Amino acid sequence: MYASSIADSPWLNPNHLVIGHRLKMWYSVQAGLFSKTRYVRAVDDVSISIGKGETVAMIGESGSGKSSLGRTLLRLYKLNGGSLIFDGKDITKAKESELAWFRRRAQMIFQDPFSAINPFHNIKFILEEPLIIHGVGGSAAEREEMVIRTLNEIKLNPPEDYLYKYPHMLSGGQRQRVAIGRAIILRPDFIVADEPVSMLDASVRVEILTLLKEVQQKMNIAFLYITHDISTAKYFSDRIAILYAGKLAEVGPYRDVVKDPAHPYTQALIEAIPDPDPSNRFHDKKVVGGEPPSLVNPPRGCRFHPRCPFAMDICRREEPPMVEVKNGIYAACWLHIKK
Numbered sequence: 001m002y003a004s005s006i007a008d009s010p011w012l013n014p015n016h017l018v019i020g021h022r023l024k025m026w027y028s029v030q031a032g033l034f035s036k037t038r039y040v041r042a043v044d045d046v047s048i049s050i051g052k053g054e055t056v057a058m059i060g061e062s063g064s065g066k067s068s069l070g071r072t073l074l075r076l077y078k079l080n081g082g083s084l085i086f087d088g089k090d091i092t093k094a095k096e097s098e099l100a101w102f103r104r105r106a107q108m109i110f111q112d113p114f115s116a117i118n119p120f121h122n123i124k125f126i127l128e129e130p131l132i133i134h135g136v137g138g139s140a141a142e143r144e145e146m147v148i149r150t151l152n153e154i155k156l157n158p159p160e161d162y163l164y165k166y167p168h169m170l171s172g173g174q175r176q177r178v179a180i181g182r183a184i185i186l187r188p189d190f191i192v193a194d195e196p197v198s199m200l201d202a203s204v205r206v207e208i209l210t211l212l213k214e215v216q217q218k219m220n221i222a223f224l225y226i227t228h229d230i231s232t233a234k235y236f237s238d239r240i241a242i243l244y245a246g247k248l249a250e251v252g253p254y255r256d257v258v259k260d261p262a263h264p265y266t267q268a269l270i271e272a273i274p275d276p277d278p279s280n281r282f283h284d285k286k287v288v289g290g291e292p293p294s295l296v297n298p299p300r301g302c303r304f305h306p307r308c309p310f311a312m313d314i315c316r317r318e319e320p321p322m323v324e325v326k327n328g329i330y331a332a333c334w335l336h337i338k339k
């Protein structure tokens, strides 16, 4: 149905559950009453799709637009351009009053479990609230059953011990489990998890990532895992998308991209992963120098060119299109474009 309109972005799959085509989401900022409105081009012509039950890891430095893109895919912002399709329906311009069905099927898990759950409510209410808001579950007894099932799923056992606890009585990891429970209790088809472990102790990170993967697989959820830490992406490994300064730099199967990255920025991110082998600890790592550019006034041509060790004249002049570099890996880099 959308095949013709998305044909310019062949890494999109028209059968996917979530399709964002040439998305633009710019924040408008005004410095003073009489100054001109400026735009932060946080998502600037990005196309991405996620299939049912598929996990896509979205990687990029701080400020590259990952959160903005995740929220754009959840239609939490108005788009400045492009289109958003969910389960075959165009929701680009849908009014909030027309999105109740989508709000039920698409959920978000935030970085900070403190901010995501109300400290004055007990765990039973925190988990029950989405059911009440969306009119799911019927009677109070049925809802309680669903809450208990969810507590089992997020491995807060025995559930009865947690029902009447308050968030401050739980550890950071347990609170993040509750936030995950709140996201899955409605049995969503799509979850955006925005840096879900970056505020947790290293010791509980893997536990939470393993839990996320387990519920994602069990419930066949289309999953966007947002992180600045490419090494944690191995837990969510179907495909990987690299974002740089509001633009897609590379997308492809996780294993293939990590083994042989096409874009110099992806190469730098992979080079910077700490080596677990202590004997390699003092070997030089090629960490990409410089700072990401301003998104109010991004550089002409390729946005990565001021930091790219391979920058050529054309990179300073023209924006590179995304091209297929090899079997399913697409990258936006002039090094891979035959002129």
Ligand SMILES: Nc1ncnc2c1ncn2[C@@H]1O[C@H](COP(=O)(O)OP(=O)(O)OP(=O)(O)O)[C@@H](O)[C@H]1O
Binding pocket: 027, 028, 029, 040, 042, 060, 061, 062, 063, 064, 065, 066, 067, 068, 069, 228, 295
């Ligand atoms: N509400 C806002 N108003 C104006 N600019 C914003 C707003 N939110 C984010 N930005 C800007 O948009 C750009 C992208 O931010 P975003 O938070 O999406 O990036 P990110 O990759 O998720 O970074 P981080 O990992 O630090 O959260 C940044 O330049 C940021 O300063």
